[in-house]
Amino acid sequence: MTDAREEPAESFSPFAISVLRAADRRLRFCDRGDVMTRYAACRAAMCALTQLDTFYIGHYIGPTTLSIPYCVDHKQFLSADVQQFGPNGLSEYIRSTGRTYRYDQDAGRRARMGWNSDEHPVLDVLVVPLRHPETDEVTGMMAIENSVADTYDDETARAMEWLGRALVWEMTQDRTFADDLGLYELYPELDSTRPRDETELLRTITGELERLRLALHSVELPDDPRLAAQRTALDDARASGERLHLRLADALQTAHVEQTTPRASTAGLTSRELEIAMLIAVDGLTNRQLAARLFISEKTVKVHVGNVLRKLGISQRSAIPYVIGEIHPPANLKE
Template sequence: MAEFYGGKRMHPRVLDVGPQTAAILSEAHGKINALPGGDHYRRYDLVRNVMAGITSVDAFYVGLFQGATRIRLPYCYDGEKYDVPETHTFAPNGPTAWVFREQRTYRYRMDGGKVVRAGLSFGDPRKMSADVVTVPLFRLPEARREIFGVVSMHSYQAHVYGDEEVAAFEWLAEVLSRALNRDWEDDRVISLLPGVGGGSVVPLTAESVVDYVVARLDRLRGQLQATAGQLKGGEVGTAAAAGALDDLGHECGSFQTDLTELLLRVDDEPSRRFGTLTEREQAVAVLLAAGLTNPAIAERLSVSAETVKSHLARIREKYGMTERSQLADDISAHLGRMSPGN
């Protein structure tokens, strides 16, 4: 049986599910890890479909945090309808805020849905969730866990999600988290190669985002042209045509998901990096961004120049940046978003 790290628990325990559910989860584990790196849409889709094979899933979403008050939904389903990815400020007393604050699974049965009703609705506004499970997604560094998102399943019928269904969902969320973490770690390692990133975080620009969108649209256009040509020429039958259309649907969903996550990097990374600093390192970083020299920073903080130098060395290490100007720009990007005018 698999070992499981649910909620905040760090000590492994055997997953308490029946043989049939265990078999489904084992197969899902292999499929999730066999998918190409970076194909997050298909991973999200697989988690939803696996849970739909175990229990009733009427609505489902994956949310990735942008700071402490906003969330992007790169993947959202209501019934069999894929909803357009969106970004919003989550309600302060809703299930997303609850999981962000408590860093453990929220279940409808904990409070009879009080937290759910305090949150923002999604999907069909005429329908009301009668059972909900929302599970945190964690980054898994050696020192500490850092929550980066949630995955949530909803049923329009009451009392659907028992302990076995919740345990299975938490286990799948853990598998998903690890797959996403591997993708991000691969990106970090590749950035160490000369000519790729040189160990520095390469900030996204409007030009790079436009280039990405143009390339993905060109790929989609090529698929559409190929499918249209096959249909016009009578080269494919009904089943093959349906498969080609499914592939196009996947490409559209994948494009939307990837673009949503790409924009999350633009919005969130300066603030995430700043959040890794200690209080004293943040004070040094703010003065660095203001253009002060090391001696001036030392004087302002009433510390020695060597102490400032030591803080800056740790900041460079945490940011993965070596140039003072890079650090100043990245710190300024965070401070600009935190100012009252933004």
């Protein structure tokens, strides 16, 4: 692939620009080390830009091994996998040439070697290399496949190449940040990306799911009949996220949380629960207003408020401002 800095960049369509800008925001504001949400952001962008049956990301482990931590095939999330590849296949082509692969280069010969099936024939493929932003070394690939021929045009290829660069850049910043500061070499137990127990793991998963669900709600597809399938898939994803979030919230509600002094700390609250507690304490928002402000359902708000009351050791919603005021003095509530 030719470095985009060596030739004038072609402009994207207004729709592609809006999709890529949204993806850029999601990639930038993910938590440090949150690679799965970043992978999901790339997939969501490509789903908005084009039709695809399969999306996957792979990383090279040595000269003949590819780790695939993220793969969605026909709306099914597949387990992470590690595969060996030979000298003539698609993985080796990307690793050795560092060039984008398109189906019409060889009538899909390389693509059919490892990923085609009789049930879901692959008739169009687009694969872009993932490069280290400083060394330019090819470290992996991002790929999409479709059972409809001639789906992916030049703009789709350029958009995915840009996404690949943006993804690797943000992942590199994560590693550079941790390595440069050496924060966790002496005290690995302080690394907040590693849950300490089952309850903390549930909180982490709930927070990640909430961010993903909010990202799905922020996606707006044009009222175009050609995007009917994408709109249906987006609605299904939103509904699934809502159901999963409620199940995890229920699991958190029944989990054992030790609180020696319930009124002395909000440490037991998740970030979303603390946000809701603050909005109630400072702005006095109702459940309906909270749902509108946070883009979640009133049912989800009720679950969060119930968790806040239980963890603060109170039974009345009206007591939240007083408890929060004791822990976070009024002068700080508006900050």
